[in-house]
Amino acid sequence: MKLTGAQILIKMIKAEGIDTIFGYPGGAVIDIYDTLAKDNDLRHILVRHEQGAVHAADGYARANNSVGVALVTSGPGATNTVTGIASAHSDSIPLVVFTGQVPTALIGNDAFQEVDIVGITRPCTKHNYLVKNANKLASTIKEAFHLARSGRPGPVLVDLPKDIQNTLVDFEEPKAISLKSYKPNYKPNKKQLNKVVDLICQARRPVIFTGGGVILSQASEEITRLAKMADIPVTASLMGLGAFPGSDPLWLGMLGMHGTYRANMSIGHCDLIIAAGVRFDDRVTGNIEKFAPEAKIVQIDIDPTSIHKNIEVQCPVVGDCKAALKGIIQLMEDKNPEDFKNGRREWLDRIEEWKSTTPLKYEQDDVVIKPQFVIEKLYELTKGDAIITTEVGQNQMWAAQYYHFNKPNHFITSGGLGVMGFGLPAAIGAKAACPDRLVVDVAGDGSIQMNIQELMTAIESKINVKIVILNNKYLGMVRQWQELFYEKVYSSTNMENAPDFVKLAEAYGAKGLRCTRPDEVESTLSEGLNYEGTVIMEFAVDREESVYPMVPAGGAITEMLLV
């Protein structure tokens, strides 16, 4: 069968089980768009900026546990994807990004809209390709998807010169991928698993610490089972929220710079950490010398580079989180539960005391809306069932603290790179993946303006997303640092000059709602969430509210600033 490169591309994307891609056309991908127009099975969502396409693909991948796909043109189209790719790389999200390229004969000649995107994205992709031979296109695409989703997932970029797209070649179904240089180790070492079980039996004050890896390996059930069978309290990094139910009594809340008092204190005083799918990022550990001084650490990770990178661990387990946790549970089932619940009552009581003396708190008066109050009401009205995406900054932290995630794949945020402007396109991607779910972007007035153009994408594609803007007319997180550490010099963080968000919503064809009073928060949310269509709900919140607890950068996580 003879097919053009463009036809092969579409065929291979569909063969991977992808039903929706996000993209933006241009001269170097016009052949692909021509082919797309004649294909009824693959949905293409036209974004309004290429960065939006990658974040949307990211949201799609996370909501769906699948691979997100973006398609953009060469040059500026390609460079606009870099932030999205770097974010997905940081968070280990499986994406395949297809970029157009100038014809092979022109590569290296500084042609119009030519850029060495393979060179530019080398450090922020899991791998990337420039396809120079149309006969290798199908196998390269298959390999790209294989790399994106296997092992520690990540973004893969495939650069497609224009002539490759319109060359007719004999299409042959590519063989199963087998790479001599890439064989991720899924199966954990049995000896190490036995060691983990011994450590659990010896521990008096254990804590489970989950990260994005648990969500990616779909090991939520196993984490929950392990915690419950051995009465081990659970904390999580930002990326790990939802792996363990936020409403469970064993839940400690998030760990780290804006972690709960009890989570940070538990890490400070525990004698064992069972860490799964985490990389001990500086936002979680604070001062590494003072992190968990009394604890032995078990670290389960599919990526050997994560182990011993930031912190010394006593029991590394290289393998898939789900497989490792299953193995641990199996070994524990052969034991008497009394063996591994030793002295637990005392530990759980201590945690309970931390929780009751120093809970997450804010005070809502009847004059000014507190941002935390908005998130709590959002949680109540959605029964904790919505998919929440966030922008970056205070909005992200309040969403993490006050929306109690009970299920995995419900919290979609740019965790590692911290990209402002992530939430709206990610919400569009998540909604495209899960049309029956309620998807809410929790935004700040600063972040939302970074990719506001994607509102048009939502309207055009009839992808109904809810945007909650916590408007404090500041770049709130930076302002908070300036208040605490820079003598209140609010340099360039005042955002009083802002658009009228209600009119802005209306200009795009969305609904706009504004709320300025605490007693109207619930009715505004209710109206917005029940509206059939995309809506911006703007809440004028306390301008100088800060996120607490807070661990000053470089401090020990047990030394928190509390309100």
Next chain:
Amino acid sequence: MKTNSYLLSILVDDEPGVLSRIAGLFSGRGFNIDSLSVASTAEPDVSRITMVTKCEPHIIEQIKKQLHKLINVITVNDLTDKRYVQRQLALIKVNAKPEKKADILRIVDIFRCKIVDVGLSHYTIEVSGDSDKHDAIISLLKPTGIIEIASTGYIALARENGKH
């Protein structure tokens, strides 16, 4: 902290951009490359990179793991604490004034080097060996006047029977 020198022998896919991936990994993560040498092997599509890197002991594990994580890297063999043979090749062009020629030839003879190019007033000497040998011959030739030196990075193979 004390830094050590490590000798790594890395087999990689012989593909465009592989060296850039490795160099980028080192620069991006703040690792150092002291010496580097790349060439094809007996296997088609496979190249060998021999690299010397200086770092603190706990960093070398991270370097090896990060190298291995690159999709195009097939194996990473740390030869540092193993038995291996190591060679570096240098071409040294020296002034060969009539009154110095005998001295130079004697040094070349002692070090079992070769003269590979002769001019009216210069010799070019080929030296192959480990870094001690290179340092020694360079210091002995200095008084005669070294014009220029071209040197390769290290290449090395493990002494055990078997492939790495």
